[in-house]
Amino acid sequence: MQRLIKILISMCLLMFAVDGYASEKLGLVFDPIKLDMGTALEGEKVTATILIRNNGRGFAQIAKVESSCGCTTVEPETRMLAGGAFTSLHVEVDTFGKLGDIRKSITMTDQYGKKSTAWLTLYVKKNPHMMNEKRSIFDEKCASCHVDPAKGKTVGSEIYTAVCVMCHGAGAMGAYAPSLLKFKDVNILDAIISNGTGSHHMPAFAQNKGGPLSEKQISTLAKWIISLDE
Numbered sequence: 001m002q003r004l005i006k007i008l009i010s011m012c013l014l015m016f017a018v019d020g021y022a023s024e025k026l027g028l029v030f031d032p033i034k035l036d037m038g039t040a041l042e043g044e045k046v047t048a049t050i051l052i053r054n055n056g057r058g059f060a061q062i063a064k065v066e067s068s069c070g071c072t073t074v075e076p077e078t079r080m081l082a083g084g085a086f087t088s089l090h091v092e093v094d095t096f097g098k099l100g101d102i103r104k105s106i107t108m109t110d111q112y113g114k115k116s117t118a119w120l121t122l123y124v125k126k127n128p129h130m131m132n133e134k135r136s137i138f139d140e141k142c143a144s145c146h147v148d149p150a151k152g153k154t155v156g157s158e159i160y161t162a163v164c165v166m167c168h169g170a171g172a173m174g175a176y177a178p179s180l181l182k183f184k185d186v187n188i189l190d191a192i193i194s195n196g197t198g199s200h201h202m203p204a205f206a207q208n209k210g211g212p213l214s215e216k217q218i219s220t221l222a223k224w225i226i227s228l229d230e
Contacts, residue, residue, distance in 0.1 A: 026056045028081070028110045030089075030118035037120055042095050042127040050089045050118055052108065054081035061111040065089065068105040070144030071096070072120070091120065097137040097201060098124045100176050133200045138211060147212040156224020159217055163205070172225050177201065181229050190222040 031051040040046045054060045062079040071094040078087045093104065102122040109115050137146045149162035160172070169175030183189040193213070196204035205211035206218060213221070 027054065027114055027116075028060050028062060028108060029053050029055055029116055030106070030108065031086070033116075033118045035118065035120050037093065037122040039123045039125060040095050042098060042124050043130050043133070044095050044127075046093045046095060046122060048091045048120070050091060050106070051086050052076060052081070052089050053086040054083055057083040059083065062087075062108060063111050063113075064109040066107055067091075068107075070141035071098075072104045072106070073141075074106055093120065093122060094141070095122070095124045096133075096135060097142060098176070099126060099201070100124060130200065136200060136203050136210065138203065150212045150217065153217065154220065156220045156227075159213070159221045160224060163212060164221070167201075172228055180225050183226065184229070186222050186226045189225060190218055193218050193222060 029052070031053050035048060035050060037046050037048050052062065060081050060083075062076055062081070065074050065076055067074050073092045074089055076087055076089045081087060089106075091106070093102075095102075100123065102124055104120045104122075106118045106120065107115055108117075136142075145166065146163055150159060153159045153162050160168075164172070164180075167175060167177035168180055169177075172180040174180075180189070183192075192202075194204060194206040194211075194215075195209065196202050196211075203209075203211065205213045207214055
């Protein structure tokens with residue numbers, strides 16, 4: 001009898017596990033969840049379409065779809081899907097200010113708060129026609145990544161995470177942009193952050209030159225970066 005009870009309990013647990021696994025597959029899902037958007041020249045706007053499927057039986061609503069940064073816009077054709085139905089999600093990536101391997105995410109939330117994520121990859125090549133570009137990474141939708149996150153930040157590491165890490169990498173070790181650990185003079189680094197390098201990839205970050213950072217923020221940031229190599 002005890003053996004029979006154990007078998008019945010094991011079967012019940014297995015059924016719950018299967019049901020739980022199945023429920024993870026139901027509802028709104030991206031198809032595909034990973035998309036390679038190919039290669040583009042900097043400054044081009046790259047478009048793609050991802051399907052959103054309702055794998056459930058009843059109606060499902062797309063409550064929200066958002067991308068990981070302002071340069072990537074996403075818009076579904078419809079937000080209410082019957083069971084088994086699908087719709088197209090139109091994606092556009094503005095490659096201005098980007099070089100090399102780019103990775104972006106798209107997050108979808110349904111009416112119950114359940115989230116699904118898809119990933120986009122793209123390789124951006126240097127565009128010689130961008131040399132005299134007047135546009136800045138602080139303009140338009142780029143401001144959501146390069147301006148807004150710095151507001152109110154007073155700690156060096158927080159300022160760096162807000163506006164530097166996406167280009168210069170974790171610990172200022174370099175990523176899309178060069179490592180900052182080579183700088184040993186805090187005054188030189190302060191001046192470069194304030195005034196930029198003359199490239200639209202590294203514009204002046206000082207507020208009096210159109211950037212997002214105050215003098216105090218730049219000083220704090222420069223001192224923090226210099227301290228990393230101690």
